[in-house]
């Protein structure tokens with residue numbers, strides 16, 4: 001029960017206390033002291049392995065997998081083999097082979113299996129969906145202060161993948177070209193990256209992700225015909241700037257273009273709370289998932305292409321250490 005897994009436990013307990021049809025049976029961590037501490041906090045049982053919990057609790061139906069990414073596949077596979085539905089944290093896996101294995105296991109065992117791209121459940125993102133028309137240019141920043149966590153993967157798989165998933169979901173187009181630069185700063189892996197994607201639709205998306213920043217920023221801005229939309233994931237705010245008919249789109253430059261600013265209503269909610277509630281609903285109703293494993297694979301494929309672009313760029317610059325850096 002690491003740092004993020006504890007959040008999952010907290011929310012399942014909250015849902016239970018709010019009368020949702022769910023009961024937090026237990027938490028699992030190979031570090032038993034950690035599992036004990038979280039189990040005490042949320043009044044459930046602690047287990048040292050998946051095997052222990054599935055053999056003790058035949059009534060177990062669903063589980064969140066929030067172990068380090070390199071262990072997602074083995075842990076989620078064991079759960080699905082035992083007939084348990086899973087929500088697997090992002091990134092889905094460190095490799096496409098493991099992502100495919102998870103997709104196959106979910107199909108074979110007929111499991112509800114969701115990937116934890118929780119920004120899809122961010123109320124600011126949900127409030128943007130109805131106003132999406134044809135996004136043509138994205139500018140995305142996700143900056144974090146360094147913490148010694150999630151260092152089993154680089155910043156592209158750790159942070160940028162959230163925005164890759166959102167841009168791919170918004171733009172609904174495949175990636176045509178990747179340009180990327182990235183550097184290790186404090187860990188042995190890429191800690192800061194700047195990426196430019198060109199999509200088949202002609203849409204361009206620029207991403208900056210850093211886990212060695214002095215400030216925390218979570219912003220996605222995009223342009224679509226006659227509109228500029230700015231999303232602040234952290235503040236859960238959306239601003240929409242719309243150019244009136246007399247503005248630039250009319251073809252005649254205007255000194256005073258008519259620009260209206262609006263702020264779609266956003267009902268504040270913790271994205272993880274909304275994500276787990278939605279997952280549990282799919283488990284109960286066996287209904288379609290908002291973010292299936294295939295979406296996690298799609299974001300992972302682009303992230304891995306970006307990492308290969310970063311290595312390629314490093315080779316050109318003779319940054320030999322970085323050229324050898326693995327995911």
Ligand SMILES: NC(=O)c1ccc[n+]([C@@H]2O[C@H](COP(=O)([O-])OP(=O)(O)OC[C@H]3O[C@@H](n4cnc5c(N)ncnc54)[C@H](O)[C@@H]3O)[C@@H](O)[C@H]2O)c1
Nearest residue numbers: 001002003004005029030031066067068069089090091149
């Ligand atoms: N969605 C998000 O915004 C978000 C945020 C943070 C982390 N995450 C994801 O959550 C996952 C966990 O991240 P974290 O920061 O909590 O990591 P962490 O290192 O704090 O915790 C991982 C825990 O897993 C335990 N563990 C390792 N292998 C295990 C196994 N085989 N069986 C049982 N327990 C095992 C470790 O003992 C540790 O306590 C990662 O995939 C990460 O990418 C997602």
